[in-house]
Amino acid sequence: MAIAALLSNKLRSGLTMLGVIIGISSVIGISSIGQGVQKSTEESLRGLGTDILQVMAGEAESGGISQGQGSVxxxxxxxxxxxxxxxxxxxxxxxxxxxxxxxxxxxxxxxxxxxxxxxxxxxxxxxxxxxxxxxxxxxxxxxxxxxxxxxxxxxxxxxxxxxxxxxxxxxxxxxxxxxxxxxxxxxxxxxxxxxxxxxxxxxxxxxxxxxxxxxxxxxxxxxxxxxxxxxxxxxxxxxxxxxxxxxxxxxxxxxDFRISNQADILETLNTILGLLTGMIVAVAGISLVVGGIGIANIMLVSVVERTREIGIRKALGATDSTILNQFLTESIVISGAGGVVGIVLGVGITFVAANLFSFAFVISGGAVLAGFGLSTAVGLIAGVVPARNAAKLDPIDALRSD
Structure with a gap:
């Protein structure tokens, strides 16, 4: 019933899913790309060897401005x-x-x-x-x-x-x-x-x-x-x-020289990349909040539009919990479908970026699971208020609705 209701308004359902799709694909794509770049950089540095020190010549200054390491x-x-x-x-x-x-x-x-x-x-x-x-x-x-x-x-x-x-x-x-x-x-x-x-x-x-x-x-x-x-x-x-x-x-x-440690450089680089990836993923996660608000808005509109339908269902014996479950299911289905599309899109973005910029193709399993879990949670949370509103409708008032 939930799927049939969503298919009856394909364009609206698709636009509602868009926020979730963008949020999930962004989280998966960015976290996977970050891990891929981190892995490639780590492999490259390890290829040089982490048992190496590099002694660099000193730096000259002109007008109090450093000319860079090795300039003298x-x-x-x-x-x-x-x-x-x-x-x-x-x-x-x-x-x-x-x-x-x-x-x-x-x-x-x-x-x-x-x-x-x-x-x-x-x-x-x-x-x-x-x-x-x-x-x-x-x-x-x-x-x-x-x-x-x-x-x-x-x-x-x-x-x-x-x-x-x-x-x-x-x-x-x-x-x-x-x-x-x-x-x-x-x-x-x-x-x-x-x-x-x-x-x-x-x-x-x-x-x-x-x-x-x-x-x-x-x-x-x-x-x-x-x-x-x-x-x-x-x-x-x-x-x-x-x-x-x-x-x-x-x-x-x-x-008048500087000694750098390859192992320390690798550790520092991994820390920086990890922090940057985490920060960008957090920003991308805002799209999920926007997607959740979109789902809540559409479901609230749906409750108003389908007031008469709810009244008929209640008159035929549907309980409050049945109506609640119906609208919650619709909300979860729409967010879950958006999550699946977002996961596929995120993997696709990562694959294209890895081939285009020549870094390791890594899919973050944690990001995929978290993405799907988040999309389901967004649907559940966003659907609670509209579903409760639908369940609390008085059947007589609902049947009188135009």
């Missing part, structure tokens, strides 16, 4: 070598230089990130060649013109049928032989980790950067890898003391 040369390759020799907790140490530059192959060109690295860079970043090889110690010492490219650069420069290994490319006008292609690592937030090329640190320093510190070969940063996450605190303590001794720093407040 305060770290050297020799610093990295000293940490490798003197820090017992360090298992891998790798220094690097980093610049954005144009890379050319034939008539094709692309702007990418050029890394000048040492031999330990692949192990420190958990990034290894998929084909070919990384440069060796002899090539590093000789500042050889060799390069290892990442998949996005290969895709941007080389036709699908061309093997890049053995080909030559130009970086800042200099010719380099391609000796390897890195494995695919995917994106880390807005940064595409596959959009990069790697050359020997010595070649980068001599040909692209062209400036060295008075204390040695300048670098933008140093990766430090420990045995596991439990060793990072000791490794950070050791690295800080070694650098302070080398840089003649007496108090920590004067440090």
């Amino acid at each position: 040369s305060t770290l050297t390759w020799e610093d990295a070598q000293a940490i490798a020799e003197q820090a017992p907790s360090a298992t891998v140490v790798s220094a690097y230089l980093q610049r954005s530059a144009q890379v050319v192959y034939g008539a094709e060109n692309t702007t990418t990130t050029v890394y000048g690295t040492d031999l330990n860079f692949p192990e420190a970043n958990n990034t290894f060649p998929a084909t070919g090889r990384f440069f060796n110690e002899e090539e590093l010492d000789a500042a050889a013109s060799v390069v290892v490219i990442a998949p996005t650069v290969q895709e941007n420069l080389f036709p699908p049928n061309v093997d890049p290994i053995g080909e030559t490319i130009r970086i800042q006008g200099e010719v380099y032989d391609v000796i390897g292609v890195m494995e695919e690592k995917g994106a880390q937030g807005p940064m595409d980790r596959d959009d990069a090329v790697y050359i020997p640190l010595t070649a980068m320093s001599a040909r692209i950067i062209g400036n060295n510190s008075l204390m040695g070969t300048s670098v933008n940063g140093i990766y430090l890898k420990g045995e596991d996450e439990s060793q990072l605190e000791a490794l950070q303590f050791q690295a800080e003391n070694i650098l302070r001794l080398r840089h003649d720093i007496d108090v920590p407040e004067n440090d």
Whole structure:
């Protein structure tokens, strides 16, 4: 009877469900997208390794305004070598230089990130060649013109049928032989980790950067890898003391470097994403309140319109509880149907967003259950007052109604 009553007013029933549909789909879509982004970011950071510390060069100031981390040369390759020799907790140490530059192959060109690295860079970043090889110690010492490219650069420069290994490319006008292609690592937030090329640190320093510190070969940063996450605190303590001794720093407040912990970054990022997702879900939940008000309004109108019908039912023996159940059922059916449509729409939105923006497709089971439960609760609560009004109608007065 409830379904028949709703189908007799399809347009009104559909518009009434709209608020619930929007609310449920928003809650499910936003919470699932938030979890998907969180999972992808976590996987990306774990792909780098959570047993890694990153030492960044200091920042310059101009007019009291910071120019950003790494804007001044305060770290050297020799610093990295000293940490490798003197820090017992360090298992891998790798220094690097980093610049954005144009890379050319034939008539094709692309702007990418050029890394000048040492031999330990692949192990420190958990990034290894998929084909070919990384440069060796002899090539590093000789500042050889060799390069290892990442998949996005290969895709941007080389036709699908061309093997890049053995080909030559130009970086800042200099010719380099391609000796390897890195494995695919995917994106880390807005940064595409596959959009990069790697050359020997010595070649980068001599040909692209062209400036060295008075204390040695300048670098933008140093990766430090420990045995596991439990060793990072000791490794950070050791690295800080070694650098302070080398840089003649007496108090920590004067440090011309900064050390970041990958595990701490991951934890902080997850906390921020969780809070943002929760806040947006709460805002989306307002749509459910609006949907509930819509259901209550329509059911109140329905009671007024069907006063005569209620009188006939009561005259034929329908009890107050029967009338109450009838209108409550209609309210729950309309909200439940809206909840089902909202769930399907929310899953669809998540699927499209995951494919469009390349993050993990995750459906929050809790959000689906909560969404359906909320839609049923909204229908129940919104239908109570109209149903009670219908049940309390006097059958004689109801039959006299026009």
